[in-house]
Amino acid sequence: MNNRSQKPRGYRGHKKRGSDLLPVLILTLAVAILSALVAGVWQLADPVDYIPPEPKTVSSSSDTSGESSSQDPASQEASSQEQSSEESSTVDNGSSTLVGEGEWTASSYFDDALFVGDSITEGIKLYDVMSNATVLSYTGINLDSIFTREVIPMEDGSKKTIIDASADYDPGKIYILMGVNSIQMAKEDFISAYGRLVDTLRQQHPDAIVYVQSILPVTADYEKRADAVTDNATIDEYNEALMAMAEEKGVYYLNVAEIFKDETGALFSEASPTDGIHFGATWYRKWFDYLRTHAVSQ
Template sequence: MTMIPSTKNSRWFSMMGLLILLSTMQALSQEQRFGTYYQQRKTLFELMPNTKNEIIFLGNSITDGGEWSELFQNRHVKNRGISGDITEGVLYRLEEVTESKPAKVFILIGVNDLARGISNDTVYANICRIASLIFEQSPKTTVYIQSILPVNPDFGKFTGHCSKTEDILWINKQLAQWCKHKPAEFIDLFLHFKNTTNNHMNPSFTNDGLHLTGKGYLHWANIIRPYL
C-alpha cells in the first residue's frame, strides 16, 4: 500500500531542505569571501592527519612565510598561517586547529583587519574570542597571544597596513592586559622588532615594511624558542 505523506510531514521535509540549502550557501559564501588562497590552505590543513603534541603557529602571511619546523628542528611544529587572513577567517577555520588537541598554539593575527578598516575593538575582541574558543575546545592546550608586529611606512608599500601603528599599539596593550586575567600568555614581539628611535619596524627585519626577511624570522624564532 502506498503511503501518502501528510501535509505536516511534507512541510517539515521542505523546511529541513531549505535550512540545509541555506547553510550550504552560507558556507560557500564565507569561503568565497575569504578568497581562493584561503580555501586552498584551509582544505589542505583539513586533510592533514592530526598528530600528538602539535605546536601550532596560527595567523596570516607573516606566519605563513615561516618554515617553522625547520627553524626549530621540531617535527611537532605545524604552520597554520594563511596569507591575507583576518581574525574572522581564523575563527571560521579554528575547529581544524583544536580538533588535534594541540599542546601549544601561538597566535599572531590582526594587521590585515586594520588594513580593511575593521575597528580596533573588533580586532581585539576577535583575538580574545579565538583564544577563548581554544580554551573551550581544547582545555589542555597552552595558548600564546603574540603582539601584532610593528610596521614601517618608510618603504612606501602596503600603505593600508603601515599607517596603523597607533592602532597596533592600542590592541597590543589591551591584549597584554587581557592575558593577565586569562590562562594565556602574552608575548611582546613588538618590543623586539621596533626601532630604538620610534615604533616602526626595524628595517633590519623587513624589506617592505610589513613582512619579514630571513633575519626577521630567525629573530622571531629566538624570541619564542624558550616557550617551546
C-alpha cells in the same frame, strides 16, 4: 840544612784532603737527588688535596622548601646548562600574564606546539624554521575569516577552516599571531573577535598553554605610504588592549614586537625593505630565539 823543613818525597797533603772531601760531596749530592725523587713519587702517589674557598650558596629555583644549593661553580654551571637544554623557564602565574625572559628552551619544547595566524605565521613554513611545530595559517586571513574561510587542505582533497582544522590536533602549546590584516577593525571589535578566537582554541584544547603574540610593527617607510593600513602608534595601542585581554582570559602574552622595533618604534627598515610588513629568514630566527627564551613550563 834543616831536614824538618823538608817534606817527605811523595807528599800529597792538599790532594789527599781534596780526595777525602770528594766522596763526601758525591754522597751528599746523591742523597739529595734520592730525596727529591722519593718526594716526587710520594706526591704522585698521595697528592695533597686542595681545599677551595667555600662557594657562595645559590638559591635553587626548583626548591620550594627554602633551602639553598651549595654546589661548586662548575657543578652549578653544568646543572644550569642541563636545565636550559631540557626545561623551559617558569613564569609566575601572578596578576600579569606577560612572559619574561628565561632560560634557553630546547627545540623539543615545540614538538607539540601549534602556530595559528596569517601571512606572518605562514612564513614559518616558507623558511622552514622550527619545522617540528605544526602550523595552521594562511595569507590574508583575519579574525573573521579564520572561522569561515576554508584554506587548510585535507588528505581527501577537501579543505577546512583554520579553526576546524585545529580541532584535529592535540597541542601542548598554542601560539596565536594575528596582525595587520585584523587591525583594520575598531579596537573594541578587534578585542572581541580576538577573544572569541582565544576562547574557541581553549575550548578545543583546555590543557594547552595559550600564547597571544603582540602585533608586529611596520617600517617607517610603510607608514608614509598612501595605502598604508595602519601606523605603529595604532599598533601599540591595540597591543596594550591585547595584553589586557590576555590577562582577562588567563592566557600568556608575548611582547614579540620589542625585538622588531628600532629606536623610533618602527620595524627595522632592513628587516622588510620591500613591503614594510613581512621579513626574511634572518628575522624569523630572531623571532624564534625570542620564543625559546620566553616560555613557560607545563
